Amino acid sequence: MLALSKQAEDLHARLLAFMDEHVYPAEPVYEKQHEEAEDRWAWPPIMEELKAKAKAEGLWNLFLPESDYGAGLSNYDYAHLCEIMGRSPIAPIVFNCSAPDTGNMEVLERYGSEAQKKQWLEPLLEGKIKSCFSMTEPAVASSDATNIATEIKRDGDEYIVNGRKWWSSGAMARNCKIAIVMGKNDPNAEKHRQQSMILVPLDAPGVTIERPLHVFGYDHAPKGHAEIHYDNVRVPAENLILGEGRGFEIAQGRLGPGRIHHCMRTIGIAERALEAMCERVENREAFGRKISEFDSIRKNIARSRIEIEQARLLTLKAAKMMDEVGNKEARQEIAMIKVIAPEMALNVLDRAIQAHGAMGVCQDTFLASAWANVRTLRMADGPDEVHLDSIAKLELRRQRAARG
């Protein structure tokens, strides 16, 4: 409803054009190059070409607000660009706006030392290397951050990191060089002051990438999701970010914008699925009628449109609130979109899959792989259950206050 800033409108228009001209046509090329590559974990050559083009056109690092490094867009503005990028699985990387790098770059930008910025942030911003975020652990319910068991222990000028992490997304890629690892440095401190975050180069001795985790049947190469064993890994003390016991605080700061981005990309996916569904049902006949003439199919289209519109408006409202009143005041809205955007997209994708018949579940459309991808979002950064509970807690609190 609200207008975009001039700058964002310009970027929006150029992004749309770039997608049409370069990204969509590159999708099958990318897939083919990847399929034929000797190394599943290396980027197909076309990706570097696309990145170079995007950089040349200034469609690069659009995500960083309030920073000289980024485009200086508000969350509200950037959300609109995110939706466009979300439409293609390769686009976020093309524009150097893909998770988890965006979150990691924000962490470095906001909380990193000058040395950390120089060493890691700059090559990330240039798209030369990739990063991962090592938070979740296989042995505990990581939705409850106090469960985290990885240790970060000071030893002279170094920290020693010990622990097993998984779902370190992106870590399988050959050019992934650095992990931000969350661990406990003081299990006796106050609950939210026990954790720290530390930078661990993936080539440090003691770091073992154990295996790629699959998502349904996809290995998501060349990015992948790694299970990583940090076994007595020693890193210099200056690799600690912000300070001991600040891990939870950093994690909180990292999440807000990331969720908006995920949600808007998810909305982009849903839009593309609805387009695919509409096209399919107008070009297919059964029992003497175009499939688009069956009213139950039409209802599915209508429901999809309604759900997409609602999720988009709520996500934009959350973005706007973050801009105007800050992440903390917006946390009920952020939790709401975290739940509703993936749920909505799964519905829309499932209907599109069903409308495609058996083609919908296979590699001939983006639908099945998008579905699998989005399904993980109901657990990433905390499962739905946790976010619904937060929403309720805030609601009950506000209602109590209103009753006086």
Added chain:
Amino acid sequence: MLALSKQAEDLHARLLAFMDEHVYPAEPVYEKQHEEAEDRWAWPPIMEELKAKAKAEGLWNLFLPESDYGAGLSNYDYAHLCEIMGRSPIAPIVFNCSAPDTGNMEVLERYGSEAQKKQWLEPLLEGKIKSCFSMTEPAVASSDATNIATEIKRDGDEYIVNGRKWWSSGAMARNCKIAIVMGKNDPNAEKHRQQSMILVPLDAPGVTIERPLHVFGYDHAPKGHAEIHYDNVRVPAENLILGEGRGFEIAQGRLGPGRIHHCMRTIGIAERALEAMCERVENREAFGRKISEFDSIRKNIARSRIEIEQARLLTLKAAKMMDEVGNKEARQEIAMIKVIAPEMALNVLDRAIQAHGAMGVCQDTFLASAWANVRTLRMADGPDEVHLDSIAKLELRRQRAARG
């Protein structure tokens, strides 16, 4: 997300205060007076007192945009007021903003002759009389307007009206004086030029109010929903509105804003239901815990908050579009909220009912009667099925255009 106009903000604040000070406290009084009244179809005395107060404070006829008669608010502005009024079943009447009078007044204001305005619009605007809208017929699927069978036939200086209508809401009230009747004057004309609308005084010979229709077990006295037999009713030719064959056109013009109003009132109901639910579950224990501590209850609260927020944003977007690009361009959005707002409110109400236990279905809360009321909205002005189909039609058309 968008700010209200200065005027609307002022009205919004005063409306909230008026509700707290006068309307909510009057609800039990109104109920008691009505229960003890000799005549179910007369208004309890407190209603006239409330109307006088509202009029005195300028909280009166807020609905009419673009007219000297009304407050001149945009749809977007007025929508916010509507939500507040929707919170109490008696409030819309207190502020002379209740359906179907608002729609009827808009019709008269936009399409009525000076004489029609003088005779009917003015007393309606003053709140002295009430009106009804006779559109739906028992014998045919009225969602398809071409099915309408009532006849409006010219005979000299008069029109003769013949037909059976039902769900003429408000017509049971003693002070309901006038009906706008939709009928066919020329069954051979082009499909959407067959219908006319005509003003029929309820005391005209040949008009018989056959019975009140119930909604679930409620008769909705003193307003009621009447089945009316128009049996050779003669009215002066100048009672026709706008001209022969213009009925469909008037109906279309009438619907857009009406739907926004209904939806926003429905959102007001849902908000009040969620409040009631939150209060209940914090003040009730079972199995040793406050009910608000059960996480399935908390999820219901969270879901309700999410659904309300989404429906409100979509309704406000529709209102904004009506203001900026007109009803026609906004028709997909209007159809969407027509479907989603009642559905959402039924969900929220049902959860609130369940959380209240058996109390929830009886007369001790507003929940059961609100539920029944909202349930009718899934059929009023066309059933969900018709609106979903329109949404799909528009979607398929737009997608076709985009594919080129």
Added chain:
Amino acid sequence: MLALSKQAEDLHARLLAFMDEHVYPAEPVYEKQHEEAEDRWAWPPIMEELKAKAKAEGLWNLFLPESDYGAGLSNYDYAHLCEIMGRSPIAPIVFNCSAPDTGNMEVLERYGSEAQKKQWLEPLLEGKIKSCFSMTEPAVASSDATNIATEIKRDGDEYIVNGRKWWSSGAMARNCKIAIVMGKNDPNAEKHRQQSMILVPLDAPGVTIERPLHVFGYDHAPKGHAEIHYDNVRVPAENLILGEGRGFEIAQGRLGPGRIHHCMRTIGIAERALEAMCERVENREAFGRKISEFDSIRKNIARSRIEIEQARLLTLKAAKMMDEVGNKEARQEIAMIKVIAPEMALNVLDRAIQAHGAMGVCQDTFLASAWANVRTLRMADGPDEVHLDSIAKLELRRQRAARG
């Protein structure tokens, strides 16, 4: 799937015939007589005629298993008859098989003294008087039986009853003479030994029927749901059933069969709703087609058929288990049908209502009143939430045992 007993098959056939010949045709007569009656709380004369006919044909008191008083049918057999009776709101009373009398009669038959049987069971079995069950209380969450606050205190040869009960269904009827009241005689006893049940004549001094409770606007006259104040009501000590502290035990014994009955009647309602829907959509046109040709309507019909079939099979399985392994072993199944049968019927009814358009919510079909009725079953005898929890508890326990 399993055959009925010979006796049950014969009764089934005769019941079907009786319904067609006597009950369905009597429904409008009953309604008219009731509407025109001076006293809403007296039974329309046709009811006594129907009861006499049913008794004459031996279609009377079919519910009592293992007793000389009843027909000696198994739960499985009787369930089939119950479904038939459930199809008409007046039928259960016609055959003297209506709640809460059936449950009360079972209590008296199984736990009553000879004197109690003589005084209350016999006139109940003859259909001369009616009874109510005073369990639920307005002030506490009665789903947790330990919350019950009504007192039953011994005083010499009498007990004194003090408390406020509501949802004492049937108590508004003029011929309702006796209440079974649940209360606490010893709040210090072990949790499930604190309660007793006692017989309280409704004309005893201190019994005040405060008001009828409504269900979505219906007062359910002449049966009604009463709020009753028991204020220092004195009854002879021999009115206590079974003994002090046995109330919970009696309540448990009372519930199993009652739930089967409710569920099967609910399935009868759903079947009738589906019939009404099918008839409606074949006799109505919109947009140039029979409504039954819209495939979204057809899907609703198909869904309804699937849901009904599934609920019926599960209910019959529960009945069979009660017959073969007893109520205790069948308690997971009983809890399952308690949840699913009302939910299913509400879905089927809601679709039927929607297919009827505005007619569906008013008094012109049985649909709206049936919906309201069934809605209460999601809370009667414990809300869904409690039963779902029991199902989960039993499931987790069994799975634990299987894992060893």
Added chain:
Amino acid sequence: MLALSKQAEDLHARLLAFMDEHVYPAEPVYEKQHEEAEDRWAWPPIMEELKAKAKAEGLWNLFLPESDYGAGLSNYDYAHLCEIMGRSPIAPIVFNCSAPDTGNMEVLERYGSEAQKKQWLEPLLEGKIKSCFSMTEPAVASSDATNIATEIKRDGDEYIVNGRKWWSSGAMARNCKIAIVMGKNDPNAEKHRQQSMILVPLDAPGVTIERPLHVFGYDHAPKGHAEIHYDNVRVPAENLILGEGRGFEIAQGRLGPGRIHHCMRTIGIAERALEAMCERVENREAFGRKISEFDSIRKNIARSRIEIEQARLLTLKAAKMMDEVGNKEARQEIAMIKVIAPEMALNVLDRAIQAHGAMGVCQDTFLASAWANVRTLRMADGPDEVHLDSIAKLELRRQRAARG
């Protein structure tokens, strides 16, 4: 509810024991062997060992009713065995009871010539070769069988087959030797007499296996789903099954039992998922509680139990009806389970996935791959939409008949 036959009870017990002793422990071995195999499309060696053991114990070819080749079990009996086999993705092959071989063997047994039986049925029954069924085509909506475009043209002593098929499941396996191909021999015949079925050896000149189709990222090796190009493939005339124009008839006969099997296997999957969920939530803590103590999780368990029970009962009823009144009379029930069993299992699996957190979507449990598998069943043998429509058609017809 109904007892199994003696024979089936014995088989049931031995099957359960075999699963515990041999199949479950073999699952990880099978996976490991497959992962390490040089050829994804060959069977891991342990499979032949398991087959030999099953054959030795007489747990082999249990599916064939009314035939000397099979165990002679009723559909009702066999359904119970099918559920057990469904619990493990490798079990149906172990017992030579896997689709599409079972359907193909039934076709050969019922409609094949002696020579066809000798050549193809016998090695299939011995488990020496595998078969596929080439029905679905990429270019048309194959849910409407009249759309099929593949040609089977007589040319002297041969038939020439031309067409493109996909989703020929099992055809990727190295030991898949024969396809049953559906095609049109006479496009001018009456609608259901245009099609024929013919046996095409996969090594016949002109048969090209173009590629494996994936299901949500899984290639389902070594079985796989093939896209096959039949390009002027010549086969002897005696390869035609039953006769020209009999293809539709064979297809119908093939489907009924196959659907029961699929549904019961699906129920087995759902049971195993519920077990996995129960175990998980009892062994995991978050926020200071076992996950099994969260009541929303408990509700998911209860819902799953309810849905499984209902689907199983309906499937068994359908099986019983097939035994007693035949496939045709049972077709509404068969259509119902075709819709409900996969839907139910998807729900149960999704809840189990969510309860496992991120582990649920990866290769560490069977849940994600089972979900993907079951998702295809909403389209295989006709999409839900077609079956729902059949259910409605039969319902409307029966209701019409009942109204007279």
